Amino acid sequence: MLRLLWFILVVYLIVKLFYRVMGTQSPNAGAPKPGGQKAGAFSPKKSATGVIDEMVPCAFCATYNPARQALEKKGLYFCNEQCHEAFEKRGTS
Ligand SMILES: [Zn+2]
Numbered sequence: 101m102l103r104l105l106w107f108i109l110v111v112y113l114i115v116k117l118f119y120r121v122m123g124t125q126s127p128n129a130g131a132p133k134p135g136g137q138k139a140g141a142f143s144p145k146k147s148a149t150g151v152i153d154e155m156v157p158c159a160f161c162a163t164y165n166p167a168r169q170a171l172e173k174k175g176l177y178f179c180n181e182q183c184h185e186a187f188e189k190r191g192t193s
Contacts, residue, residue, distance in 0.1 A: 156170050157177065
C-alpha cells in the first residue's frame with residue numbers, strides 16, 4: 101500500500117515539474133523586448149528559461165557565442181580574454 105502512495109507522489113512530482121517547464125513558454129509581460137538592434141541573419145532565440153540568447157561572433161576567431169557569455173570590448177565581441185588579447189596583438193590595420 102505504501103508503494104502505491106510513493107507511486108502517486110512520484111507521478112505528482114513529475115506532472116508538477118512538467119507543467120513548470122511548460123509554464124515558461126507562456127508570454128511573459130515583464131520580459132524586455134530587444135529593440136533598436138541592427139537586423140542580422142541571427143534572430144534572438146528564447147531559451148527555456150525565457151532569457152533571450154543572442155549569438156554574437158568572436159571578432160578574432162569568428163566563433164559564435166551567446167551575448168551574455170561573450171566578452172565585449174569596444175563594441176566587438178570575443179570568446180574570452182585570450183581572443184581579445186590575440187586580436188589586439190594582431191592589430192586591426
Ligand atoms: Zn574567439
